[in-house]
Amino acid sequence: MKGWNSFASCGNATVEVGQGNGRRIIFTADDFGLDEAVNQAVESAHREGVLTAASLMVTAPAAADAVARAKTLPDLGVGLHLTLVDGTPCLPAEQIPDLVDAQGRFAADLWLRGVRYFFLPGVRRQLAAEIRAQFAAFARTGLVLDHANAHKHLHLHPTILQLMMDVGKDFGLRAVRLPREPLKAARCAGAQGLAPAFWSLFLRPWLARMRRQLDSHRLMHNDLLYGLDATGHMDETRLLKALHCLPAAGVTEIYFHPATVQTPVLHALMPGYEPHAEWVALMSPKVKDYLRDHGIAKGTFGDFAVR
Numbered sequence: 001m002k003g004w005n006s007f008a009s010c011g012n013a014t015v016e017v018g019q020g021n022g023r024r025i026i027f028t029a030d031d032f033g034l035d036e037a038v039n040q041a042v043e044s045a046h047r048e049g050v051l052t053a054a055s056l057m058v059t060a061p062a063a064a065d066a067v068a069r070a071k072t073l074p075d076l077g078v079g080l081h082l083t084l085v086d087g088t089p090c091l092p093a094e095q096i097p098d099l100v101d102a103q104g105r106f107a108a109d110l111w112l113r114g115v116r117y118f119f120l121p122g123v124r125r126q127l128a129a130e131i132r133a134q135f136a137a138f139a140r141t142g143l144v145l146d147h148a149n150a151h152k153h154l155h156l157h158p159t160i161l162q163l164m165m166d167v168g169k170d171f172g173l174r175a176v177r178l179p180r181e182p183l184k185a186a187r188c189a190g191a192q193g194l195a196p197a198f199w200s201l202f203l204r205p206w207l208a209r210m211r212r213q214l215d216s217h218r219l220m221h222n223d224l225l226y227g228l229d230a231t232g233h234m235d236e237t238r239l240l241k242a243l244h245c246l247p248a249a250g251v252t253e254i255y256f257h258p259a260t261v262q263t264p265v266l267h268a269l270m271p272g273y274e275p276h277a278e279w280v281a282l283m284s285p286k287v288k289d290y291l292r293d294h295g296i297a298k299g300t301f302g303d304f305a306v307r
Contacts, residue, residue: 010059010090010137022249023296024304026222027282028053028177029256030081030151032070033063035265041258041275043069045282046076050291051258053300055081055149058137059088061265067141077146077300079175080138082131082164085152086269090133096126117159128163135171147301149177153228156206158213165217175220175301177253180207181228188245190238191229199228220305223250232257232273236281243290251304258282 029042032054039062045051056066056078070078083089085106089096093104098116101107116123138145148155148168155161156179164176183191183200214221226242227234234242234256246252259266259275266275281287291298 010133023246023294024251025243025246025291025296025298026053026077026251026253026301026304027051027256027298028055028079028253029258029282030055030149031060031257032056032078032081033058033060033066034269035060035259035263036062036065037259037261037263037266038062038257038275039066039069040260041279041282042066042076043073044260045258045279046073049283050287050298051076051256051282052298052303053077053079053146055079055147056138056141056143057081057083057087057151058134058141059083059090067143070141070143075300077302078143079145079147079149079301080135082134082148082150082155082160084127084130084150084154084160087151089130090137091130096130098123099126099130117157124159124163127160128167131160131163132167132170135167135173139171144302145172145174147175147177148173149179153177153179156203156210158206158209161210161213165213165219169217173219174305176214177225177255178207178211178214178221178223179203179225179228180211180223181225185224185226185245186229189226189230189242196229220301222253222301223247224252225255226252227255232270232275233277234281235274235277236284236286239281239284239287240290243287243294243296246296256282 027050029051031038032042033056042054070076087106093100155164183197186196230238256278257273257275258279262275
């Protein structure tokens with residue numbers, strides 16, 4: 001795939017105004033750069049659909065292709081999708097031995113790693129170095145940094161969030177995703193079972209702390225997020241339900257993992273996801289009509305940064 005060597009090594013929107021009711025949406029595609037099918041979906045969904053933002057994995061196989069496409073899309077808000085799990089690091093494995101497995105990829109044992117982030121200064125130094133390397137790699141693309149978040153929402157971890165904010169200020173970071181999907185919102189959008197209730201209760205104190213940290217650093221963030229319960233399954237039906245459930249005011253982010261086709265790479269990484277259905281949802285005329293008929297504005301984090 002295009003550009004793997006240059007990015008794996010980390011080498012050396014117009015807002016559609018209709019804000020009378022105060023409802024504003026950021027439609028974001030995660031994993032930009034993971035596969036060319038993802039990049040194709042991002043480009044087409046921005047040009048012809050409702051997509052306004054994308055989060056770039058700077059070390060992913062198709063990152064160079066993603067950057068090339070983004071440079072032809074001046075209104076697309078591109079941010080950093082900080083990758084510290086299920087991916088390849090920027091730095092050589094020997095510089096971050098406590099972050100990677102025997103294959104040189106980020107280790108997947110999140111709970112154990114999370115504890116080590118808290119208590120081991122040496123591990124935190126490695127983490128800080130890798131986070132800086134990824135921000136620097138994004139800066140070298142020449143793209144304007146619209147926002148930052150972390151793969152698997154790992155920036156919920158206080159150590160990672162603090163490092164993201166501390167390092168990010170050197171690279172012009174202005175906005176961060178707040179992964180807050182209250183139970184009421186999830187239920188309204190179609191969530192079922194006990195899992196949404198469990199995660200809503202479990203994450204509540206972490207989210208409250210995260211919001212205080214972001215506000216204290218004067219970083220813009222969304223008020224709500226849709227897509228946590230429906231990760232990989234935000235099809236047209238669920239998206240329309242989510243739009244119907246929007247609060248009367250505030251900034252809501254709805255995130256997706258779209259692709260024009262589920263390639264073997266995507267199937268291996270996310271076998272249960274429906275990337276094509278999510279792409280179709282972003283291209284849906286019904287979704288466009290709903291936004292227009294209900295006077296809902298869509299834009300990037302940067303568009304809504306002055307709140």
